[in-house]
Amino acid sequence: MRLSRNLIPRHYTLRLLPHVLDESEHAIVDGFVQIDVRCTKNTRQIVLNADDVRVNLESIKVYDRASRERFSVENITQDVDNQFVILHLRRKTLIKGANYVIAMNFISQLNSQEKSRGFYRLKYTEAGQPSVMALTQMEPVDARKVFPCFDEPNMKADFTIIVGRPANMISVSNMPLYKSSPVEEKPGYEWDFFHRSFSMSTYLVSIAILDGPSWLSLSDGNVKLRLWARPSLLNQTRYFLKVARKMLDFYQNYLALDFPLPKQDLIAVPNIDTAMENWGLMIFGEQFLTYENGITSSDKIEFNTLAMAHETAHQWFGNLVTLDWWAELWLNEGLATFLSYVAVDQVFPEYKMEEKFVLNEMQRVMQDDASLTSHPISQPVNQPDEIISVFDAISYKKGASILRMLNEFLGHKTFKQGLTRYLKKLEYGNAVQDDLWAAFTQQAVINKVKLPYDIKFIMQTWTHNVGYPVVTIARNYSTRTATAAQSRFLVYPGKNLSQDENDLWVIPLTFITPLSKETKLRWLPPSSRAENMTDLNVDADQWLISNVNRSGFYRVNYDERNWNLIWAQLLHDPKQIPTISRAELVDDAFHLARADLLPYRTALNLANYLRKETEYLPWRSAFDVFQYIDAMLTRMPSTYEAFKVMRLCYFENEITDGDDSTTLRLLSEATKWACRWDQKDCVEMALVVYREWMARPNDPEVLVPADLKRVITCTAVRHLNWTEWQFAWTKFQESNIQTEKSDLLNGMACTTNTSLLSTMLDWTLSSSNQENIYFHGVIKSIASESLVGRDLAFNFLKSHWGALKQRFVSDAIF
Ligand SMILES: [Zn+2]
CATH class of the missing domain: 2.60.40.1730 (tricorn interacting facor f3 domain)
Incomplete structure (x- = not known):
């Protein structure tokens, strides 16, 4: 009440x-x-x-x-x-x-x-x-x-x-x-x-x-920034204090609105795994604020930079203008999540944040949101436990994804000006989502942006409906036309799911073809009827790809002939299709196959183009879908062997070179899978590096690359034995660097020795262990790295559920 x-x-x-x-x-x-x-x-x-x-x-x-x-x-x-x-x-x-x-x-x-x-x-x-x-x-x-x-x-x-x-x-x-x-x-x-x-x-x-008193401070500009940390960590926090300054400056500039408080404190707190945006006093787990050159992996640096951008965005979206009630939590969280990518993309363009958005936010939540038990972005909540339960991927990731869609069809300038209009009108007050739609609508009128429907009408189909659509495109090759129809995408469709037209979406549809790379926007109305599209201008031997750069929150299915045309293009010259679209094709194809809307053969054929792929995002999308197949097949040894052998042919060519952070992540991810699928060169490399590290553990010349530490440790403990595991455990205890500690622990989870795995599981709950922050990573790694680990982790969770609930009583707020 x-x-x-x-x-x-x-x-x-x-x-x-x-x-x-x-x-x-x-x-x-x-x-x-x-x-x-x-x-x-x-x-x-x-x-x-x-x-x-x-x-x-x-x-x-x-x-x-x-x-x-x-x-x-x-x-x-x-x-x-x-x-x-x-x-x-x-x-x-x-x-x-x-x-x-x-x-x-x-x-x-x-x-x-x-x-x-x-x-x-x-x-x-x-x-x-x-x-x-x-x-x-x-x-x-x-x-x-x-x-x-x-x-x-x-x-x-x-x-x-x-x-x-x-x-x-x-x-x-x-x-x-x-x-x-x-x-x-x-x-x-x-x-x-x-x-x-x-x-x-x-x-x-x-x-x-x-x-x-141990603190660093930066006081140039209009806001005094101070960062507080334990003395032994203070040096490791210098980098993120500078990032904090850059983020604050970015938003003040982008939103054309100064941060109103005279100071901002940041506190690095030991043993917590959250971050909180309190006005003028932001709280972070230490691991979010620390960086050690050569030891912190590039994905961790990127993740922490995003966390800083997220909490800083809340200073305006959440703190200055606050949600009216928790039912619209997404107004705080969707905006902060989306804008964190906009900010990091501007400040660190080399991170390719547009691609990372699709990967980290959209692809993840499209999995959650494809089940019958999902819920709408806006939903009534009253009691405290209901309020806590809306801090989930739907509020954060889906909220952010539909804002990105709006940013694309409205135009970046109108979107940005609309945000400023919203903040100026409501500063120090509260907002409901209609206030946001009203600000964008006013700005669209001023900027003469023409849309077929009200912004509120369009966006409500995304905030009020549960789930998201798959758009099925069927081409008529002789008349050069096509139809497009929408229905809710469910990975396990229920038997008698009735499709009410009130539950459909207004969908911004974009297309590219080999001859027209400029995307043209058209709209699919909220109707279950197939819409005719007559002016597509595409020949019978040319492919057609929709939802370019995955700007809309939906999946696309095509007729078989169009899938084959796309496949042929990918095999011949993948770069003719934008990187995000290539990743989208892989992700969509495998999810459509999982939902029985496309033969697995088509999806697996399509993935064979990866031999020619050199970009991180499509590879990562592929690895993510393989993870599911991998987990499903591990109990069928002969099929699994065949699957592994087939996938290993992807690694015949050098897939990457370069040392920017995205390339390093591709290298790390590819090494992880090549070693997991027992590729000889990969395993040998990992064992050589690890043995050398063990032989000269404190020699700075023998430095295991930060981005490979986890996979090298994992491969070594998987293929070798107790001594190798013990070495990693000692290193874990010696290290004062959180990211290194979690890389080591997650790597150690790859052992198939049941007594070592049990030791790790027991350690997570032991009273001497104050380091709760590693718990989720350890359980997840043990459960996903081997069959024995999966069973042990499951039994451990079952038999210690009471103790775990007590220990991890609070959900993470971000
Ligand atoms: Zn947040």
């Missing part, structure tokens, strides 16, 4: 004193909050969100701001299901139009790391010494675990925050510090007073209490 809007908060004074150094497991936070509210409807109840917060009845003060007239509170009740605390007034009523002050003392919990929500403590080791820090994670519904508040994103208010912290520690919050003074009632603690914030949502309130 939602809060009523009888009382609207304007300003909070929030004073928190977390008992950071308390030895007990169940430490508390002493709190005081004073909320200035405006009454919009007469009421005798004050309803606030609170969860596991004890309000002190005697301390409550309610008074009229103008007349100072006091109201006494008779009692307090709790509504546990809705996480409400209700203050019942004695006799008198709060009157519509008046302003009131509500103040109270309370006690909330300082949670442990296992329950890393609200205000929590995190223990870690630095230079051999046990250390502690405390920080908050409020999104989406956990500010109410820290203080009683109106915990809904559209009940924005200003915050004045005061934090009590141990005298030898420091505190950071959304706004800059302006003074400190001793805490009289708790010796050894000091109060930090922070400047009043701008109007913001409760889920963005943020505080961190850190042990020891």
Whole structure:
């Protein structure tokens, strides 16, 4: 249940004193909050969100701001299901139009790391010494675990925050510090007073209490940037502090809107696997902010750069203009995800982010969204667990994909100007998706962009409908025409799935042919009828390819003759077809085959062109679909052998040369598969390199290339034995570099020795292991690298489910 809007908060004074150094497991936070509210409807109840917060009845003060007239509170009740605390007034009523002050003392919990929500403590080791820090994670519904508040994103208010912290520690919050003074009632603690914030949502309130001053700062430009990390990691964070500056500058420029706060802090937090965009105080797991030349692999650098771009985009999309309610989480997350690619593409063009978008976001979510159990981008949510469940690939990746589609058919300039229009109109407020469509519509009118339908009408078919379409194109070769028809794409179609026309899409269709590489846009209406296309201008012996560069969120199927024409072109000269389209053809063909809409023979034939492929993206798309076939065939040894042998012919030619990051990733991916399919040269190379590393482990001359460390370790432990595995384990323990540690661990998961695999699985849950962040990677690698691993991992998850749920209680928010 939602809060009523009888009382609207304007300003909070929030004073928190977390008992950071308390030895007990169940430490508390002493709190005081004073909320200035405006009454919009007469009421005798004050309803606030609170969860596991004890309000002190005697301390409550309610008074009229103008007349100072006091109201006494008779009692307090709790509504546990809705996480409400209700203050019942004695006799008198709060009157519509008046302003009131509500103040109270309370006690909330300082949670442990296992329950890393609200205000929590995190223990870690630095230079051999046990250390502690405390920080908050409020999104989406956990500010109410820290203080009683109106915990809904559209009940924005200003915050004045005061934090009590141990005298030898420091505190950071959304706004800059302006003074400190001793805490009289708790010796050894000091109060930090922070400047009043701008109007913001409760889920963005943020505080961190850190042990020891170790920070880097950059203060050129209009915003002071500081990065906080453990002293031993500080040097590794220099690179991403510079990236943070570049991203902030990019968005200020692209959006034509300055970052409004005077400073931005970034904190590198040990042992967490998330990042959070709190306004003025961004939180990252350490692995997102660290970089070590020669050791951090290129895919990790790219991933971290995207994470920085994502959280920085939220400073505008999320923090300045906030979703009105969690049902439209995609407004925050889809925009931040899409814009992170736009930003990185501009700042680091060599990363080829357009291609990576298709790979990381679109192809991934097209798999999730092809099942009957998927859900629409916008869907009603109410209870806290429903709210947490919408932080999924549909909100992030599909949301981003349909924005990319809009960017393409609207034109990049109109899209960008539309975003600025949206932000300027709604800054410091909240938005629903109709606000976004309205801003784009106004901009399209100004820029004279003509569309056959309303932007809102087009886009709602993508945000309100579940799933996405496959467009089937059937050519008539004698009349040089074709028809196009749409239906929902399902990888396992249900028996009697009725296709309601209300559930269809308005689809922007683009085409290229050998003679016309300029794409022309036409539209498929939301109808199950096949549309005739008469002006395609394509000869009977020429191919036709739709959804150029995969700009639309749909798959395309063709008649057999057109598939064969495309195949012939790919074999002859693949570069005549754009790179993203080549990857799309591979990905579509195999998914259509999986859904029984295309013979597997056609898909496998098409993939044979890879012998001539030199680009990362089509290769990667192919490897991703092979992963599925590989997993399906491993229990059928003779078929699997034949499959492996056939695929290995792809590697007959040199597939790549160059040392840019995308080529390095192709090299790493190709090596992974060649070694996995037991190609002799690959395995020999890996064993030679690994043995040399073991022989001279600390010799800087013998450096295993960062992008190959995982596959070389994997191949060595797969083909060799205990000593090789033990060597990697020792290296893991010695290393202080997160990305190297996870490469080693994931490589170690390739052993087929069951006792070593069990050792790894047990380690993930052992009490001495504080490094939760590696858990998902280890389980995933063990389950995917071998048949024995798959069974062991499955049984491990089944028998330890309770313990795992306790340990990994919180979902990752990003
Ligand atoms: Zn996000």
